[in-house]
Amino acid sequence: MTALAPSRLDAMLLAGMPVLFVALWSTGFIGAKFGLPHAEPFTFLFMRFVLTLMLLVPLVKLFKGGWPRGARLWGHIGVSGMLVHGAYLGGVFYGIHLGMPAGLAALLVGLQPLLTATLASPFLGERITTVQWLGLLLGLAGIILVLGSKLDPGKDLFQGFGLGALASIMAALAGITLGTLYQKRFCTGMPLLSGTVVQYMAAGILLGIGALLLEERHIDWTPTFVLTMAWLVLVLSIAAILLLMALIRRGEASRVASLFYLVPPVTALQAWWLFDERLPLAGLVGMVITIVGVVLAVRGKAAQKA
Template structure:
C-alpha cells in the first residue's frame, strides 16, 4: 500500500477516538471540536494528496491484506489510547512504559524467531536510524503521549496526531529537498486550525 494512502487511513484515528470517547469515557465534544477534527482530516488529506498513488483501482499494487493491516493499526492506536486513558492514568509513566515494551518485545521476539533471519548489517546509517527510532520515537514520544493522555481528554490528545503529516512534510522539505506544493501548505494551515479548534476549551 502506498505510504500516503496508509497515512491517510491511519489519519482517521482522531475521529475514531473521539467517536468512542463519548460512550466509553463520557467525554462530550462540542460542535467546534467536531468541526476541528473534520478540518484536521481535510488538512492532512491536502498535505498527503501529492503522495497518494492510487491507480485505476483502489487496490492497485496491494491486496486486501495490506488494508487489513492498516485497519488493525488504526484500531490498535485508537483503542489503545482509550484503554490507556480509562485504566492506566494512575500507572507511573516509566515503569508502565517498561512493562508495555517488555510485553510487546516478547510477542515481537517470537515473531522474529519464527519469521526473520535476524542478520544485521551494521553501518553508521543503521545505528543512527536505530538510535532515532529507539530514543526519540519509542521512548521520548511514547512517554510524551502517555503523559498527555494522563493529563487531558483522549479526544483532544488524539487530535494532535493531525500535526504529524504537516511536520513530516516540513522535515522532508528541509532535509531531503522534497517539494512543498501550495496545496500542501494550505493543508498544513487547515490541519493546524483544526487542531487548535479541537484542543481549545
C-alpha cells in the same frame, strides 16, 4: 539582576522543553525511513525495544519510581502497550517499509487526538460537542485532499505506495487511538516510568512474534543502521520519556499535547529536506485543514470539560 538570572534561565528552559519534546518525537518517522532499508520492520522494532529495556529497567530503580501494583493493572498496562506501541509503531514502520512517505504517515496517524476525542463518547461516556464534529469533518476533508493529491491513476492506486501501506498506517492509527482510550479507562494508576517499561515489554513480545512468523530477521549492521538505532533508543525511547516525565512533574503536559499538532508539519519538513518528499499545493492545503480539524476537536473536548 544576578539573583534573577537563574529564574529567568529556568523559565527559558521550561518554555523550550515542550518544543524540544515534539521536535524529538517527530524524528521517529525519519528514523524509520533511515533504518528500514537495513532491517525488516518487526525485527527492527523488536531490537529497538530490547535495547531500550536494557537501559530503561535500571532507571526505574535509579529514580525510585516503583512498579505497578497488582497483576490486574500489569495486564491492563500490557494490553495498552501492545496497542499504543506495538500496533502503532508496527503499523507505521510497516507502512513506511511498503513505500508510504514519512511525512504523510505522520499526518495520518496525527489524526489520533481527533479520533480519540470523537470515540470518547461511546468508550468513556463523554458528550461530543458541535466544535468536535466540525473538527472531525475538517480533518476528514483535509485527509481526502492529501490522499487525493497523491493519486496517480496511470500507475499504482497511490503514487509510490499501495493499499497495503495505507492499511498499515490505518492499523497504526486504530492501535494508538484504541490504546489511548484503553489506557485512560483501565490504567489510571500506572506509574509513568515503570508503566512504560511494562508497555515496552508487551509491545516487544507482540513484535517479536510478528518477526518470528512473518520475517527472515536479518539485519545489516551498517553505520547508518547503528546510528539510527542509537538515536531511536537513546533519544526517542529514553530521553523523550524522561523529558515527558519532567514536563508532567512541572505541570506542562497540556502544552506538550497542544504542540503535538506540529508533529506532522515538522516531520514533513524534515522528510522534504532529507528525502525530497514533496506534497503538491492541494496536499499542503489538506495538511493545514487536517491540523485545524484536530485542534478544534481537542479544544472542543477541553472546553466541554471546563
